[in-house]
Amino acid sequence: MYFDNIPEIKYEGPKSQNPFAFKFYDAEKVVLGKKMKEHLPFAMAWWHNLCAAGTDMFGRDTMDKSFGAEKGTMEHAKAKVDAGFEFMQKLGIEYFCFHDVDLVPEADDIKETNKRLDEITDHILVKMKETGIKCLWGTANMFSNPRFMSGAGSTNSVDVYCFAAAQIKKALDLTVKLGGKGYVFWGGREGYETLLNTDVKFEQDNIARLMRMAVDYGRSIGFTGDFYIEPKPKEPMKHQYDFDAATAIGFLRQHGLDKDFKMNIEANHATLAGHTFQHELRISAINGMLGSIDANQGDLLLGWDTDEFPFDIYDTTMCMYEVLKSGGLTGGFNFDAKNRRPSNTYEDMFHGFILGMDSFALGLINAAKIIEDGRIDNFVKEKYSSFNSELGQKILSGNTSLAELSSYAENLGSTNEPQSGRQEHLESILNAVLFG
Ligand code: XUL
Ligand code: CO
Numbered sequence: 001m002y003f004d005n006i007p008e009i010k011y012e013g014p015k016s017q018n019p020f021a022f023k024f025y026d027a028e029k030v031v032l033g034k035k036m037k038e039h040l041p042f043a044m045a046w047w048h049n050l051c052a053a054g055t056d057m058f059g060r061d062t063m064d065k066s067f068g069a070e071k072g073t074m075e076h077a078k079a080k081v082d083a084g085f086e087f088m089q090k091l092g093i094e095y096f097c098f099h100d101v102d103l104v105p106e107a108d109d110i111k112e113t114n115k116r117l118d119e120i121t122d123h124i125l126v127k128m129k130e131t132g133i134k135c136l137w138g139t140a141n142m143f144s145n146p147r148f149m150s151g152a153g154s155t156n157s158v159d160v161y162c163f164a165a166a167q168i169k170k171a172l173d174l175t176v177k178l179g180g181k182g183y184v185f186w187g188g189r190e191g192y193e194t195l196l197n198t199d200v201k202f203e204q205d206n207i208a209r210l211m212r213m214a215v216d217y218g219r220s221i222g223f224t225g226d227f228y229i230e231p232k233p234k235e236p237m238k239h240q241y242d243f244d245a246a247t248a249i250g251f252l253r254q255h256g257l258d259k260d261f262k263m264n265i266e267a268n269h270a271t272l273a274g275h276t277f278q279h280e281l282r283i284s285a286i287n288g289m290l291g292s293i294d295a296n297q298g299d300l301l302l303g304w305d306t307d308e309f310p311f312d313i314y315d316t317t318m319c320m321y322e323v324l325k326s327g328g329l330t331g332g333f334n335f336d337a338k339n340r341r342p343s344n345t346y347e348d349m350f351h352g353f354i355l356g357m358d359s360f361a362l363g364l365i366n367a368a369k370i371i372e373d374g375r376i377d378n379f380v381k382e383k384y385s386s387f388n389s390e391l392g393q394k395i396l397s398g399n400t401s402l403a404e405l406s407s408y409a410e411n412l413g414s415t416n417e418p419q420s421g422r423q424e425h426l427e428s429i430l431n432a433v434l435f436g
Contacts (some may be wrong), residue, residue, distance in 0.1 A: 002083040004345055009091050009354060020349075022354060023359035027092055030332040032324065032368045039320075039364050040358060041332035042295075043095035043136040044088050046102040048307065048338040049349060050080040062344040072105045077120050085127045091353050095136035097184075097334045100171045101144065114170050120176050128178065134384055136182065136332045137174035137228065137264075139291065140167035143236065144189030153207035154190045154241070166209060172218050175225075182292055182331050183218060184264050186210065186230040191237035204241055210254035215260045226291050226330060228264035229258075231280070233273040235305050244273040245283040252289075261292025266336055267315065268298035268305050278318040284328035292331025293319070295356060309337045316363025317370070317434065323333070324367050333360060366434050373433050374424055383419065 011029075012021035027037040054062035065071075067079035080103075103124075104116035128134065142152035142164050150156055152164035175183050190207055192198040215227060229252065231242040242248045245263050252258040261285040271279040277297075284290040297315060299306045301369065310316055323329060335356050339348045370376055386392055391408060394400040 001156055002079075002086055003090060003350075006090060006347065006350055009350065010090075016306075018298065020350060020354070022361070023358050025296060025357040025366065028196075031364055032371070034328075036364060037092070037094070039323075039328065040357070040360055041095055041136070041329070042091075042355075042360075043097050043332050043334040044084065044093050044095045045294075045334055045336045046080075046084065046096060046098040048336065049087065050084050051102050053340050054288065054339075054341045054344060056341060059341075062341050063339070066346075074104065074116060074119065075413060077104045077116070078123055079122055081120065081127060085131055085133060087132055087349065088133050091350070093353070093357075094132070095134050095332050095334075097136050097138070097336075099139050099141035100167060100174065101141045103306055104147070105123040110166055117170060117174060121177055124178060135175065135180040136334060137184050137225075138171050138178065138180045139184040139186065140164075142167055143186075148189045151189045151191070151203065153187070153210040154203035154233075155206075156389075161206065161210070165213065168214050169217060169391070170209070172214065172394035173221065174221060176221050176223050181225045181263070182228050182229055183214070183225065184228045184292075185214075185242075186264075187240055187242050188232075188233065188236055190242065191234075191240035192240050200241075204251065205255075207241065208251070208257065211257055211261075215257065227261045228291050228331070229261055230264040230266060230269070230294065231273070232266065232269040232305070235272065244270070244275060245280045245287075245289075247285070249287050258289070262289040264292040264294060264296030264334075265290070266296060266333065267310065267319070268296050268307055268336075269294075271298045271300060272303070272305060276318070277315050278322055280320035281326075285322055286297070288336040290323070290326050290329065291324070292329055293323075293333050294336035295333040295360060296335065296337040307336060307338050308340070309352040311355060313359060313362050313366070313434075316359045317366040318362040318363075320360065320367035324371060369426070369433050375429050375430075379422065379426060 007020055009022060011019055011026040012018055012023070014023045016023055017310065025036060027035065027184045031039060050065060053065040066076065067083045068108055069076035069079040085094065100117060100394065107113045107116065118191070142148050147160050147163055148155070155161050172183060206375065224412050229242050229248040231244050231248045232240055233243045234240055241251070245265065252261050266281045267277040267285055270277045281290060295310055296307045297310045335353060337352060337356060339352050389394060
């Protein structure tokens, strides 16, 4: 037991002052015909919760994530597994996500790393059977090792490209072994620092080739889940090719990968791209590619990826509005979030997840209210109702021409005005629904 002094976290309602209770997340509560826990398949990110200990550019670890073992050993890797499963069980979290090198200390030789990965995933499988906790998605970390300094799929080195291929192959093996629902590509080093030394087309085509090989290999070993691209515009690179959802979707279509891939949308990456979280979700959803979510939030005053636990209820509300309207996720809500550096105790780890899970539960409750209220949806429907006319229908079915539309316009004179967009009114409806 690693978290002896922390009880199982239960729902106690908004009035509860118990720091170790949910105020809004009530797993069994039914919202719009489904239990909260079914709407919100939450996942723990191995890297932030079990590995990251507060080191930043200016200072060392502030948190103790040794879990009683010497760091850099297989004992430590096992202690992380045991602590992680105890943590997830106490919170009622049913999924986890991992990078290959989150699980074990990376050896110099890839064969030795892979042996360690086999050993640790045997142990994880035992824990999964014991607890019923599942794997949401796996991925390969192709950004930390110095060999990836100029990219993985986008590298200029054939050798490095093969190292990337080897890591993806192994990470896919592990994802299948653990029954993962998805496999993520986050292109942390897939981009450039300067165009002076970069052949963008060469690099992008090579990334697509690597993804194609990953799909072929994954399908050949029985992986039936979704591949995901997780868009992010920058950091660590100055420019990253998977800039945002629209760019990534275009890339997938260009290379014939769109049937196998969906988006994993991260809130903080959306705002770094100059979009709202809701925008990225909407663009993915209307293209049939809203797969999974990295649930966190950024700080709009800072220009980097702060990976905070979600707290902004407007954001979680509009997120859940998009998710509900798109029919739910095939993936889940992975808390790609970490405690602030001075929040350095085990208790803080729980507080982070309680905050995040409550924020999404509130978002779900609010989004259901917006949909049940109907005024916003009706307004949008009504806004385009002029296209219900005979001529509007001809436009929508592609059965007219510029000449026909032009002669119609000539007969209109100056009488026709577009209707008000009523933004302020809609914003006030939103507030009334949320706080009324
Ligand atoms: C980095 C990030 C990653 C991905 C997985 O910004 O979000 O942790 O989620 O590689
Ligand atoms: Co992420």
